[in-house]
Amino acid sequence: MVQGGADRLLAIKEVLANDHEIEVEEWKDIKFPLVHKLSESGKAGIQKFEKWLLSKRYSPSTIKTYINALQVFLTLHSNKVPEEITAEDFVRFNTDYILKKGLSASYQNQVVNAIKLFYRVVENRQIRVEDMHRPRREQRLPNVLSKHEVKLILDAHGNIKHKAMLSLIYSCGLRRSELLMLRPQDIDSGRMLVIIRQGKGKKDRVVPLSPRILGLLRDYYKAYKPQGWLFEGEKPGSNYDERSLSQVLKSAVQKAGIRKPVSLHWLRHSYATHLLESGTDLRYIQELLGHNSSRTTEIYTHVSMRRIQKISSPFDDL
Numbered sequence: 001m002v003q004g005g006a007d008r009l010l011a012i013k014e015v016l017a018n019d020h021e022i023e024v025e026e027w028k029d030i031k032f033p034l035v036h037k038l039s040e041s042g043k044a045g046i047q048k049f050e051k052w053l054l055s056k057r058y059s060p061s062t063i064k065t066y067i068n069a070l071q072v073f074l075t076l077h078s079n080k081v082p083e084e085i086t087a088e089d090f091v092r093f094n095t096d097y098i099l100k101k102g103l104s105a106s107y108q109n110q111v112v113n114a115i116k117l118f119y120r121v122v123e124n125r126q127i128r129v130e131d132m133h134r135p136r137r138e139q140r141l142p143n144v145l146s147k148h149e150v151k152l153i154l155d156a157h158g159n160i161k162h163k164a165m166l167s168l169i170y171s172c173g174l175r176r177s178e179l180l181m182l183r184p185q186d187i188d189s190g191r192m193l194v195i196i197r198q199g200k201g202k203k204d205r206v207v208p209l210s211p212r213i214l215g216l217l218r219d220y221y222k223a224y225k226p227q228g229w230l231f232e233g234e235k236p237g238s239n240y241d242e243r244s245l246s247q248v249l250k251s252a253v254q255k256a257g258i259r260k261p262v263s264l265h266w267l268r269h270s271y272a273t274h275l276l277e278s279g280t281d282l283r284y285i286q287e288l289l290g291h292n293s294s295r296t297t298e299i300y301t302h303v304s305m306r307r308i309q310k311i312s313s314p315f316d317d318l
Contacts, residue, residue: 041081042074045122052121061177066114069107073115083123090115142269144303145262150270152256153249162248164220165231165240168194169264172207173271173289176264180240182230184221189214196290205290272297276304 038046046067053063073093077085098108145153150170157163169179178196186195192209228237233244246264253262268289275285286297 037078038071038075039078039081042078045082045118046070046074049118049122059177065110066117069111069114070118073111082119141303142273142299143260143263143266144273145258145260145266145270147274149256149258150267150274152258153252153262153267156252156255157248160216160220160223161231162252164216165245166249166252166267167213167216170267170271171210171213172196173268173275174207175268176242176245180229180231180242180245183228184226184230186230187214187217203290205287207288269300269303272300273303276300 049070050063050067053066058066074082076093076097077089080089093111094108097103098111154163154167154170157166165179168174168182169176172194174196181197182194186197187209188195189209192211192214193206194209196205196207198204224232226232229239231240232238233240249262249264249267253260272285272289275288276282282294282297282301285300286294289297291297
């Protein structure tokens with residue numbers, strides 16, 4: 001591979017390392033053959049598409065994911081200008097590239113979304129989704145930790161900043177990006193609320209603030225005195241790095257002696273499940289998590305131990 005191709009692959013890996021849905025491992029075997037090079041019309045189309053996404057205020061992670069997925073697709077069809085690509089090319093891309101490389105259904109969906117939107121916006125051409133072979137939706141249960149495991153993880157760090165970040169994610173059911181976008185003024189100690197501004201779907205919401213977390217945050221604030229963001233990076237006023245936050249969790253999991261591939265989102269899943277197990281109404285949990293649909297929240301009923309443990313096996317009646 002030429003140096004330019006290697007640099008491009010490295011950039012894609014760095015982008016996708018921060019993505020919630022696509023595992024970076026999937027990209028380890030992606031190679032751009034020397035005969036393939038993104039055409040000038042492809043570059044122009046991608047630039048136009050990126051400007052449109054920015055104007056519509058798509059999130060930075062979505063823009064990066066869409067642009068890179070589209071770049072892979074158009075690079076591998078560099079012998080054609082975008083308007084010449086046919087439905088047969090979509091099918092061939094799925095079978096000869098995505099499936100052959102064993103890439104996930106999640107990545108395939110990202111490519112489908114990117115291509116469909118690109119052709120509607122840039123090429124002014126509707127693409128039939130059925131021609132693109134969108135994969136069947138996978139139905140996976142959320143990964144949930146026990147309360148004991150959560151306590152071990154949250155108590156693992158002696159560093160008060162690391163402890164405060166992980167504790168706030170679990171105690172409020174935050175997404176990683178939501179934690180890192182918090183400002184000191186978003187902690188309303190008077191009403192005991194955390195204000196989450198412009199979460200997923202550009203929605204604001206509020207969640208209850210635990211008195212124990214408030215005490216921890218006060219100790220953290222006295223020690224670090226953050227200015228712009230509640231949790232800042234090494235440079236004052238800068239955002240804390242997403243990858244560094246993942247490393248904070250990884251270190252805590254190792255110190256706690258937990259042998260599970262725990263991610264930050266597991267803490268959010270555990271928060272929702274533990275609320276359900278304590279008797280909190282599913283409708284309130286939906287609001288606290290910021291879910292649009294109750295169907296998204298209902299998945300936690302499948303992993304709630306309180307409900308499952310009430311079921312007796314017919315074996316006991318034998």
